[in-house]
Amino acid sequence: MKTSLEDVRSLHFWKAVFAEFIGTFILVVAGVGSTVQGWTADSLDIVQIALSFGLCVATSVWIIGHISGGHINPAVTCAMLVTRRISILRAIMFVIAQCLGAITGAGILKLVTPSSQVGGLGTTTLNTGVTPGQGFGIELVITMGLVLTVFAACDSQRTDLGGSFPLTIGFAVVIGHLWAVEFTGSSMNPARSLGPAIVMHIWTDHWVYWLGPITGGVLGGLLYDNILASNASLRKARDFLMASRFDGPKSPELKSVIREVDSEKGGQCEHYDYLSSEYSSPREIKM
Template sequence: MVAFKGIWTKDFWRAVSAEYVATLIFVLLGVGSTINWHAGKDNPPPADLVLISLCFGLSIATMVQCFGHISGGHINPAVTAAMVVTRKLSLAKALFYVVAQCLGAITGAGILFMVTPAAVRGSFGVNNVNSDISVGHGLLVEIIITFELVFTVFATCDPKRNDLGGSAALAIGLAIPYTGASMNPARSLGPAVITLRFENHWVYWLGPILGGIIAAGLYEYLYCPDPEVKKRLKQVFQKDQSGKYKEVESEDITIKPGSTDMEKTEKKDPYNDTGDVLSSV
């Protein structure tokens, strides 16, 4: 229960509500771009994949720009899972984020369903594995493309980099390739719940979450590890007289900048600091 102490703050609920609103708008705009208003007419043109892809990409970029400073602008359970495995977000807070994202997606899809004429709804943007490929291949595609998306998120939002220019939000938005795929479990959940079509729906949860976790782990621990974290780990896990590593539990150890000397400080309860309720988000 200690992990849930930080939820009784305004900042926390602002962040959770921001994830709800951002996902609502994202799904409303994105799924709305898949509606073919020429359906039912003679010789209707095929769906404009470029239009749909740009709408999804620019919508997510806009939402990140609007809500990034409030909640981190995840708008995607796969991104939230990636933040958890890299210890940038606590598991308790992540649970609230995912619930907010799913509810926002369902609300956005529900609003769009109500205002869209039945004759042009079509598949209503419901994700489904192409009949020409196997479910396993569809899962692999979701893993790979979500890997690319989450790796871009970590690379463009890395505070250790000083070579970045332009808009990180736009880079994240345009990382979505022109495949019409999900890469976002909440985006898939919204239309599926409204239309009650859940065929192979698990693919759009397992694939993106696996891809996001793999991308986050490789970026954070292999390609661009934080040297300060390594130093802290070396000091926290100290060798005893027998040569075995032992965890220091009673006190925190910090390292002075530019020095290898250790300083022992009194342990602080992070959940008592209401000004930092969102970890690193």
């Protein structure tokens, strides 16, 4: 695999960073925009908001999935980092781009929204009676569900799946919103919460919307890779924890989108073909 320095010198790296900016920008403008119409928390409005966010995520993934993998969410990026699918440098740049996209989107959304309807600009805050601990738990669970869906969609060894994978991921977002929007606003995405918070200067319990989703995302990624994945095994988990080098391929993209691979290795990583149906220890591969 390319080193971080080689990666940052490539045009594709910067295209991927820009793609994450654009994808998160679209999510915030259209998704958060559905919450700034003087809505009240009745069932019809909740369904509207849930569908808006879910379809925005699906659309953004379709647009940029072939370039960056379509993370558009720091929690997804952190899950990819912890499971060694992307480098630390790529993860940092993706998160920065996602946050800047969200801030830009929230700023433009405020500019084009009539002042009488701006309200809190979709800022995620805990509902009355919901403690920060409860909010953390809710955000953890719904984001873990989202990341499990993302990793399942990225599993090329799954022959039982069909249909639109971006739309499947969007449905996971819809489900999270249908349950959690009345409790926490259903962030599932730290960047989505950061944009409106900065523009509106509302920081109440903001840590919940970073720690909860990122923890849930990391747990979801590790759970899928080491227990639920097609090639999960005890030996793979052992090498993940103990091998000094455990290189996986770049961030897996959706099956419906072309994967970026290292042509010099014929699409395989140097030590570990993460998407192989059979796991081989790094020590067993001749170099």
